[in-house]
Amino acid sequence: MRALIIGGGIIGLSAAWYLAEEGCDVTILEKGDLLDGCSFGNMGHLPISHVVPLAAPGMLEKGIRWMFNSSSPFYIKPSLRPSLLRWGIRFLANSTQKHVQYSAKPLAELMQLTKQLLLADWSPKMNIQTTQNGLLMLCKKEATLHEELETASLVRSLGMQAIELSKEEVLAMEPAVRPDVCGAVWYKDDLHLQPNALMAQLPALLEARGVKILRNAEVASFDRSKGKILSLRLKNGEIMQADGFVLATGSWSPAMARMAGERIDLMPGKGYAMTLDMSDPQLRHPAILVDAKVAMTPWAGSLRMGSTMEIAPMNESVHWARVQGILDAVPEFLPGLAGNMALDQLKKGIDQAARSHAVAYPGLWYGFRPVSHDGLPYIGWAPHNSNLLMATGHAMLGVSMSTGTGKLIAEMACGKPVSIPVEAFRPGR
Template sequence: MGKKTIVIGGGIIGLCSAYYLLKEGHEVTVIDKSNISDGASFINAGYLTPSHIIPLASPGMIAKGIKWMFNSASPFYMKPRLDSEFLSWAWYFHRSSTYGKVERAIPVIKDINILSRELFKSMKTSGDLGDFHLEREGLLMLYKTDAAGEEEIKISEKAKLLGLEVDLLDKNQLDALQPQLNIDARGAIHYGCDGHMTPTEFMPKMIAFLQSSGVTIKTNEEVLDMVVSNRGIEQLITTKDTYVPDEVVLAAGSWSGQLATKLKIKLPIQAGKGYAINMERPTGITIPAILMEAKVAVTPMKGFTRFAGTMEFSGINTIIRKERVQAIANAVNKFYPEIAINKEELASAQSGMRPVSPDGLPYIGRSSAIKNLTFATGHAMMGWSLGPATGKLVSEIVGGKRTSLDVGPFSPSRKF
């Protein structure tokens, strides 16, 4: 028999959770504090990335963070601040950035990404959402320097051992792949295992399908409190109503830590802001790419090309830092000399908050303190890629079924 389940959060993770909970026969309500029309689920790079096997918390990242801390235009930026939660998270991040922990995380990240990629494909085949943009052109890691190329080649060798499709391209091979495009790069690693989508097309189609199928979606409604009794959430109080759920799924992205605090649960999470610029003019770009030295993502989407990047830890805010947007534009022009982002396109840049756990793995699993609470958050830069897999796992957890993957590594109560 289906359970009355409330999903807090209407981003890609929350909606995919609602989708699979619906498929399992549960009565689902999604509650979001916004109108679900912007934020990280709409302005991301749209990647499906089995190739992204190395978590953000990796050896050397803290050193880079300190080096870049005083350069607000750097790809990875931590705003200096005395904030106990941030300092605690940064310490956990440091403890997670070891070779041993990264090696253990690699197959876990690969497996959940592969599962999610195939679930996206199944969604398209099912016709539930109608037709939507989903391509498998792979991902180019473009590099200008030998150092960057050698660094990615080491990662590609690990990817090959995991059975992922990888090709090393010199300049001539790169030019042959996109002959209509002038690319100023020494070479590239092409991950044929990756795909891409258009988030701004997919999200409204998912919302429309859920609503037409009986899922209740409450927008512009904020969760204020949760009443706990006998180790379970008995009431969920919002700005507009009070709910009595059988199950609660916390998928509120960067706000998940704040909501967990209301339940006296410590969930280490920080908001990592990213920026995106859309160009609706023709660019000639047909294959997604990451401009390695600048950490900028390039995606040919339906009707436009998106340039996205940066990981900025400056708290939860929607401030657009012009110097960071300009850094993305500068990087694009360096790699694609014939593409120049104009003032109007720069002015239309958007930002989104990505929820980042200290070790780079998401939180997916039952709460050890609250028996009817399941976490689904902390996906960092892989939120879009891992939406369906997370939703599938959530539905299996709520339904008491054997999960498609071992969720142990994603435990919300894991130690850092």
């Protein structure tokens, strides 16, 4: 079977891996160079314990309340655009406890499948610093810890480890953390890796398996007939045919779906990350500062800090106050970083960039998370094209659901039984 995959982010690459394993003739079409999507500079956490979907009670209210706080970590840009209104109404309708209960098991199954496949198929073949030492959710306020403990019991009910840690236990595990932390939950089954290294090494492995990767190949339209895609046309005019097509275009998916006569209610959720090169990255485990909603990942020789979820149409502007919010929050938890030369330099540069209303800063990366209307990815057959599979909408967990999504796509494409139930991920739901 000839398969064309549109989008060379982590999801498109994963689909290519498992389609090639099934013996398909696979070509990936990527409008950039594989290094400019959302998959490159993210935090690299595989938090298989993150089973609460983004559409959860209180999320939209928080977004609306925080609209007026320039440094808040979650933000929805007010707009009367039909796409935002439709997404917002559906997101709100799904932000219920019932939806959380419904989503937790399928999310857990998909992330557990991803972990198992990643450890078996990818980690041994690449130097990506895969580390299995869990994730710490560090809390400063009792109320935050209390909320986290509720999530911990849901995670435990799904068979995963969620260990409550006292302040003393946190400080014993992470001596660099400020002593005013009140406790933490340690999700021991979580792992992390270096996403830049993953995205840099995976294409060569795919090519070695016979996958063709076309860079600077932007898909501009489809030719369809009788509920089927016959061919697609690239921006340069080239026409390409295949038996099956996979839509894996992340935050670009709504426009791509429209071209194919499909509809997806998905919004881009912009997030920022910055990396400090330092011989001692201070932390021994990846952590999320729950009160400040800032994530941190230590690797050999560096520490990455990231945060914010700006729900807005894709744009190239930088919200400097939110970036400064991340840089201010980190030394609050890691006091050893106050006065750190690399951090000070980064802060100075970011302050200057903010004052001069710059549109970029060399040490700052951002990406657009593809946020679905209900916090679950779309994985499966498209409703209006019998030979189009969708693999998108993974929001803040695209790496964590990568190999699992790729495996499911390959199984569906080849008419095989699927490894886990997929009804919750059905496109068109």
